[in-house]
Amino acid sequence: MNKEQFLYKYLNSYAPVAQEGEGQDVWQDYIADFCSETKQDAYGTCYGFIPGSTGSRKHSNKVVIEAHCDEIAWIITNIEKDGMIRVRKHGGSDNMIAPSKTVLVHTHDGRKVPGVFGWPAIHTRAKRKDLGYADHELWVDCGFDSLEAVNEAGVEIGCLITFDDILQEMGDYYVGKALDNKIGGYIIAEVVRRLHDRSIGLPYDLYVVNSVQEEVGLFGAKKIAKELKADLALVTDVCHNTATPKMDEAKHGPVVGGKGPSLEYASQNHRGILNMLKEVAKDGAFPLQHHVGSYGNDTVAFFLENTPTAILGMPLKYMHSTVEMAHKEDVETCIELYIAFLVALTPEKIDEINNK
Numbered sequence: 001m002n003k004e005q006f007l008y009k010y011l012n013s014y015a016p017v018a019q020e021g022e023g024q025d026v027w028q029d030y031i032a033d034f035c036s037e038t039k040q041d042a043y044g045t046c047y048g049f050i051p052g053s054t055g056s057r058k059h060s061n062k063v064v065i066e067a068h069c070d071e072i073a074w075i076i077t078n079i080e081k082d083g084m085i086r087v088r089k090h091g092g093s094d095n096m097i098a099p100s101k102t103v104l105v106h107t108h109d110g111r112k113v114p115g116v117f118g119w120p121a122i123h124t125r126a127k128r129k130d131l132g133y134a135d136h137e138l139w140v141d142c143g144f145d146s147l148e149a150v151n152e153a154g155v156e157i158g159c160l161i162t163f164d165d166i167l168q169e170m171g172d173y174y175v176g177k178a179l180d181n182k183i184g185g186y187i188i189a190e191v192v193r194r195l196h197d198r199s200i201g202l203p204y205d206l207y208v209v210n211s212v213q214e215e216v217g218l219f220g221a222k223k224i225a226k227e228l229k230a231d232l233a234l235v236t237d238v239c240h241n242t243a244t245p246k247m248d249e250a251k252h253g254p255v256v257g258g259k260g261p262s263l264e265y266a267s268q269n270h271r272g273i274l275n276m277l278k279e280v281a282k283d284g285a286f287p288l289q290h291h292v293g294s295y296g297n298d299t300v301a302f303f304l305e306n307t308p309t310a311i312l313g314m315p316l317k318y319m320h321s322t323v324e325m326a327h328k329e330d331v332e333t334c335i336e337l338y339i340a341f342l343v344a345l346t347p348e349k350i351d352e353i354n355n356k
Contacts, residue, residue, distance in 0.1 A: 001029075001030060003190060003193065006026075006030045006186070006189065007167070007174075007186055008167055009026050010023060010026045010027055010030070010182060010185065010186060010189075011166075011167040011174075011176055011178065011179070011182050011183070011186070012166050012167055012176075013025075013026045014071070014104070014106065014112075014162055015069045015070055015071050015178070015182070015212075016070065016071055016072075016073035016090065016091075016106060016160040016161075016162050017070045017071070017072070017073055017090050017091045017160075017212075017213055017215050017216050018043075018070075018090075018160070018212070018213060018216075019106055019160050020044045020069050020070050020212045020213075021044055023069050023071075023182065023185075024040060024044050024046050024069055024210065024212070027046060027069065027185055027189060027210050028040060028046045028048075030189055030193075031048040031189050031192055031193075031208060032048070033193075033196070034048070034050075034192045034193050034195070034196035035048030035049055035050050035192060035208065036048075036049050036050060036051055037049050041223065041224070041227075043212055043213070043219075043220060043223070044069075044212045044220070045209065045210070045211045045212050045220040045221075045223060045224050046069075046209070046210045047207050047208060047209040047210070047224065047228075048192060048207070048208045049205065049206075049207055050192065050195070050202070050205070050206040050207075050208070051205055052201075052202050052203055052204040052205045052206070053201050053202070053203050060204055060205045061203075061204035061205065061231045061232075061347050061350050062204065062205050062207060062228055062229070062230040062231050062232075063202075063204050063205070063206050063207070063230060063231060063232045063233070063234075063342070063345065063350070064206075064207045064208075064209055064225075064228060064230040064232070064233040064234070064302070064307075065188045065191060065206070065207075065208050065209070065233075065234050065235075065236070065338060065342075066188070066208075066209040066210075066211060066221065066224075066233060066234070066235045066236070066298055066302075067181050067184030067185045067187065067188050067209075067210055067211075067235070067236050067237065067298075068181045068184065068185075068210070068211045068212070068213075068214035068215075068220065068221065068237070068298055069181070069182060069185050069210045069211065069212060070091070070212050070213055070214055070215050070216075070220075071091070071162065071177065071178035071180075071182070071215070072089075072090065072091035072092050072093045072178075072180075072215055072320055073090040073091060073093065073160045073161060073162050074087040074088065074089060074090055074093055074098075074103075074140075074160065074161040074162075075087060075088060075089075075090040075158065075159070075160055075161070076105070076140075076155070076156070076157050076158060076159045076160075076161065077157065078157065079147050079150050079151070079155065079156075079157065080147065081146065081147050082145060082146065082147075083141070083142070083144040083145050083146050083147060083149060083150045084118075084139045084140075084141060085105075085115070085139060085140040085141070085142065085150065085155065086136060086138075086139055087135060087138060087139075087140060087161060088135040088136075089135060090160060090216070091215035091216055092215060092320050093320070094320050094321060095133045095134070095135065095137075095138060096133070097321055097322065098117040098133075098138050099117050099118070099119035099133070099138070100116070100117060100118075100119055101116070101117050101163055101322065102114065102115070102116050102163070102164050103115050103116065103117060103140060103161050103162060103163055103164060104161065104162055104163075104164045105140070105142065105155050105159050105160075105161050106159060106160045106161070106162065107153075107154035107155060107156070107159055108154070108156060108158070108159060109154055111153075111154045113142055113153050113154060113155055114142065114143075114164070115140045115141060115142035115143070115161070116140065116141050117138060117139070117140055117141075118139055118140070118141040140161060142155060162177075163177050163322045165177045165322040165323075169328075170325070172257075172258060172327055172328055172329065173257065173317075173325040173326060173327055173328065174325070174326050174328060174331070175323055175324070175325050176322070176323070176324065177321075177322045177323075177324065178324070179238065179314075179316060179324040179325075179326050180237070180238045180316060180319055180320065180324060181214070181236075181237050181238055183238070183314055183316075183326050183331060184236040184237055184238070184314065185210045186331070187236050187314070187331060187334050187335050187338065188208050188209075188210070188236060188338070189208070189210075190335045191208070191335055191338045191339055191342070192206075192208050194335065194339060195339065195342070200339070200343060202342060202343070202345075203346060203347055204231075204345070204347060204350065206342070207228060207230065209221075209224055209228075211223075211224055211298060211301075214237075214297070214298055218297070218298055218300055218301045221298035221300075221301035221302070222301040222304070224301075225301040225302045225304070225305040225307060226305055229305060229307070230302065230305075230307045231307065231308075231350050231354060232273065232307065232308050232309070232345070232350055232353060232354075233299070233302040233307050233308070233309040234273065234309070234310060234311075234312070234338070234341065235297065235298050235299050235302070235309060235310070235311040235312070236261075236311065236312050236313075236314065236334065236338075237297050237298065237311055237313060237314070238313060238314045238315075238316040238319060238324075238326070239255060239262050239264065239291050239293070239313030239314065239315060239316065240252045240253075240255060240291075240315070240316065240319060241255055241256060241257045241315035241316055241317045241325070241327075242254060242255050242256070243255075243256040243257065244317055244318070252291065253290070253291035253292060254289075255289050255291050255313075255315050256289070256315065257315045257317065257325070257326070257327035257330060258327045258329050258330060259287050259289055259315075259330075260281075260286060260287030260288045260289055260330060260333050260334075261288065261289070261312045261313060261314055261315070261330055261333060261334040261337065262288070262289035262290060262291045262312070262313040262314075262315060263277060263278070263288060263289070263290050263291075263310070263311075263312065263313070264291055264292070264293035264299075264310070264311045264312075264313050265290065265291070265292050265293065266292065266293040266294060266295060266299070267295060268295060268299045268300050268303035268309060269293070269299060269309065269310040269311060270308040270309060270310055270353060272308065272352070272353040273308055273309070273310035273353060274310050276341065276344070276345075276349065276353075277310065277312070277337070277341060279344075280337065280340050280341045280344050281337055281340075283340075283344075284336070284337070284340045286333055286336065286337045286340070287333060288337070289315070291313060293311070293313070297311060298311075299311045308353050308354060312334055312337070312338070314326055314330060314331065314334060315327065315330055
């Protein structure tokens with residue numbers, strides 16, 4: 001499978017929170033050719049291991065590059081007698097975009113049942129200024145007219161629901177659902193492929209990690225951070241591309257698609273790593289942007305285990321929608337900046353960062 005085939009297969013796979021197996025299997029199969037070994041834990045967080053030049057895990061530094069694989073979804077809370085399905089958010093799903101969208105119900109036995117978020121015709125609705133529809137006001141219609149027929153199709157309380165949009169290319173952008181944060185998983189997978197293809201060895205053990213359940217509490221990253229006890233962790237996730245209407249640069253910063261990934265400044269991001277990333281970007285003439293983040297992504301999981309960490313953000317339009325947009329050049333820059341950083345990183349630099 002080449003990188004383009006992997007990009008589409010991975011981005012079009014499904015990985016709703018707590019049921020990420022389909023996407024993780026695609027990701028693991030791809031990186032297996034470039035790693036000495038791969039592993040998935042009981043909940044689905046996956047990593048590949050590439051030994052450093054010391055040849056000994058016991059005496060080698062551990063460095064992690066990480067993304068998260070889970071996508072926002074809905075979870076079924078009730079099925080009414082007439083077959084209408086009630087839901088609530090499973091992650092940061094947006095009620096505003098749901099009405100009239102097509103979906104897939106992921107059944108407990110592995111089937112995918114099509115459905116739609118229904119909504120009454122405009123002719124039949126009273127005018128309403130407040131568009132903040134609550135979860136319980138939404139419903140999914142799978143084309144069945146009774147509770148019994150819905151259950152017979154395998155649809156039950158607790159099943160997850162995802163939008164069924166697929167990846168496409170539009171101008172200079174990749175467009176689709178779940179680029180937050182499958183585009184990050186693609187980036188780190190490409191990093192290890194290129195390290196392998198270019199025969200680049202590193203003087204430390206490298207773990208490439210794709211974690212689960214970030215959208216509901218960073219749970220996969222918390223578990224793997226505790227297990228690995230790495231010496232340094234570099235995370236990739238998305239940040240807001242603010243060059244669109246209705247975005248506030250004063251609040252989110254002037255981040256623009258096509259001008260490179262963005263360094264996040266937040267309390268958990270280690271200034272030594274941030275400064276090194278800036279130096280590497282300058283030396284390699286990589287475009288780099290800056291934004292202020294919050295205490296709310298997988299860097300926190302590594303920070304809590306006393307692992308120095310920082311994040312490269314991928315500028316993203318329309319986050320948590322079905323039309324998320326990432327600039328192709330930003331994706332490419334992020335991959336090559338990762339590689340340049342890993343090559344420049346030395347055991348001495350790791351020790352310096354850890355001992356400050």
